[in-house]
């Protein structure tokens with residue numbers, strides 16, 4: 001049973017890399033009958049903002065991955081951190097350091113000049129038999145942890161394998177600043193331990209924090225969780241993902257007309273696979289996902305794949321669900337008597353809900369004008385007479401309402417009049433929808449109904465297709 005967490009810092013919006021980490025954490029918890037917990041790491045008061053917290057919560061609601069516990073906020077846990085700081089001081093596992101900024105700077109410079117990695121030199125670290133410098137009056141101390149001076153800090157990473165860090169890579173790092181604020185690695189270790197996190201799944205940009213956090217775990221006698229550091233998502237060129245490539249707010253995907261199922265399916269495959277399977281329902285992800293199978297190398301964002309998956313889900317979710325989601329995009333189709341037919345028709349070609357909306361509106365909305373290019377090409381002198389005869393035919397068949405019915409009367413009409421299909425169809429498309437980019441004429445007439453189709457044909461004839469489209 002895995003207890004996992006996702007711990008975003010609300011300094012910006014939740015982007016897809018974060019959502020993928022959250023998804024992996026969520027899947028692993030749910031698959032093992034454990035819990036998925038959300039923690040907001042909002043200690044950086046200068047960079048946090050409320051809107052970002054809300055955007056993160058909205059994103060989780062949209063994709064349907066709720067936290068199994070009350071959401072924790074680090075900013076509300078100060079007393080807990082203070083208690084552990086005091087404990088470490090009392091147990092002499094941490095100490096106050098009064099080194100001034102200037103002294104630290106001089107030390108750093110000296111080490112750099114000697115081509116050494118800058119590290120704290122232990123001036124204020126208490127050791128038996130060592131005399132510490134006199135405490136300066138004008139310096140507020142920081143608190144440093146007594147990190148091991150030698151040996152190896154090691155852990156088994158579920159993605160990267162056995163990880164070993166020489167203890168001298170970790171110095172006595174600061175766990176509380178001079179203003180009393182505890183530092184990042186200190187609070188993360190405490191929170192993960194107190195929230196009983198068994199499996200920490202996070203981006204591999206955090207790998208270098210892990211040895212420090214292990215030092216804290218050990219100092220406080222906490223059990224060390226299992227770690228999985230997952231490689232980044234890059235752009236198709238193998239570079240850092242930029243906003244243009246898709247590194248945007250998760251809610252932007254909603255605004256662009258993606259379904260959460262498609263986004264999650266897309267993300268689960270960016271860094272994990274099950275043979276060459278591309279489509280994963282939530283049930284399948286839960287059955288098959290295992291963080292121990294996460295790829296060791298970075299993955300590449302692929303917009304076409306996302307669009308392809310989105311098109312798949314648009315085709316396969318229920319029309320009621322589509323109608324519901326379309327509301328968000330300002331398209332109200334629920335009450336329409338041909339809802340099922342129009343959705344069946346339009347969803348076949350839509351990559352996004354925005355495209356679906358425009359395909360629906362293209363049919364249902366009265367044309368505001370007629371596309372001049374199409375008019376020039378398809379509206380000839382004889383078109384009006386031909387359409388008048390077709391209207392006549394429709395008048396005689398007003399009771400018809402399925403595409404098959406319309407086809408059954410239209411095909412003989414084409415034959416009897418010696419027409420080619422586009423000669424009739426393109427003027428009808430232009431008259432009914434304003435342009436030539438529309439589904440089959442039979443479908444459009446069936447969706448609009450014979451009556452409404454006649455009206456639109458007559459309106460077009462009345463102005464001789466001579467009305468510019470609104471831009």
Ligand code: GLU
Nearest residue numbers: 007008009041188202206
């Ligand atoms: N708050 C960190 C971030 O947003 C994540 C910390 C962690 O997962 O340990 O990158």
